[in-house]
Amino acid sequence: MIKGLYEAHLPVSDLDRSIQFYEGLGLEFDHCIEGRVAFLWIEKEKSWLGLWQTEKVELDYHPSIRHIAFQVELEDLKISIAWLKDKGISARKAFGFEPTEPFVMPNDGYGHAKVHFDDPDGNSLEFICKVEKNNPDLNENMYWSDWEKFNQSS
Template identity: 50%
Template sequence: MIQGLYEAHLPVSDMDASVAFYKALGLEVYDKTPRVTFLWIEKGKSQLGLWKSDHVSTPYHPSIRHIAFYVSLEDLQCSQKWLHDNGFEVRDAFGVAAKDQPLVLKNNNNYHAAIYFYDTDGNSLELISPLKLDDKMTVNYEDKMTLSCWLKLNS
């Protein structure tokens, strides 16, 4: 029945600056009102709602103020340079320094590669690509592993 995530929402303090930020990430504005702007992540499939709010200083927690954008593994491997070239600053995450990302995360038998950064209001953003899903095969993994190390050990 469920086939994907259709929308996510984030609080923002400066709508114009936030819209410019997300447009620079490649999202397309399709509706804008004084209180909310909607951008397509993938046209017709997923969208992001940016809400003008006084509550942007709510402390970060992974259950709120976080969005992970799916990207291909090929794009993720180029993401460090792409983010830098477009003025986005990668942040340290899960014990892996910004300069060493993308990193690899393990959840049960699922492995993902990801890179982390913030938007203009400190909302946590992630570019993520699955490496192995529900795989019972033995893989080489350790905490704080970088994608380059993963690829060398698991190719």
């Protein structure tokens, strides 16, 4: 039945500014409806992001209503903090980790490496990728450099 996620939506206060921001992240603009809703492809013909211009962007942050995680390749994640900085975007502290490098949150058998940042309206954004977990004793969140060191194959 379900094959994937087709769309997600975020509130924005300035549609043109937000379109420019998300195009800067590599999303491709598709269309706008009545100058109040814009759709940009995350993956062409597969998934897109809807941006809704509204005065109601001052909602208290909660990941269930104002968060999008973009899947990236590990090699891109490793350089993402510098890549964002080159675009005038600052990575932010998340889960107690300073934005000096990606960090990893382990699960059973794998982990998720990630970097967090915000859009111009404070919507929470994330670059994330699944990473192998070769060391079953790795059960704590840690910076990527520590994960690499402690996750060496035996």
